[in-house]
């Protein structure tokens with residue numbers, strides 16, 4: 564196996580599994596993951612609607628064979644070693660070796676949160692099949708192009724760190740601070756999160772306390 568989950572050697576109980584989708588949200592913005600998966604906040608914007616539309620294509624479970632490759636759609640995934648659960652859009656079986664393919668809206672581009680989510684699918688498939696999964700791909704719906712992702716040790720280490728930090732947030736019910744940066748422009752939760760307001764927390768507290776200072 565390319566990378567045993569040594570830091571997560573204990574087996575997780577099902578109630579402690581975390582959704583792979585939460586990992587993608589965490590990798591985009593830890594506060595977003597907490598708002599969705601702890602506070603249960605969900606708002607739609609153009610980007611989430613586009614994402615939902617793309618996933619409707621691959622959300623129907625099914626199986627087919629294309630030449631030498633067996634293709635499974637909407638395949639349930641889990642790993643007791645990593646404590647993860649989720650679903651793969653598409654898994655191709657090249658012989659007995661799984662090759663996960665995740666569908667994303669937008670043009671071909673590299674994004675860390677996409678790679679982490681795909682790597683999480685790969686470690687689940689490794690545990691489920693006993694096969695090493697070294698590669699997968701992101702299919703970018705707008706450009707209709709695949710981008711191959713290699714699940715190398717560095718990506719697996721980043722995955723391990725992200726899973727551990729996300730677990731702390733979900734189990735501790737904590738809400739991380741708002742980075743209030745360019746990520747917020749495309750975030751559907753902006754009106755619930757109010758990043759500009761909470762990022763100004765100290766200044767707001769100073770101004771609020773000044774309201775109650777009386778002139779001598």
Ligand code: SF4
Nearest residue numbers: 592595741747750756
């Ligand atoms: S608005 Fe910004 S800080 Fe708030 S959840 Fe979205 S990306 Fe994170």
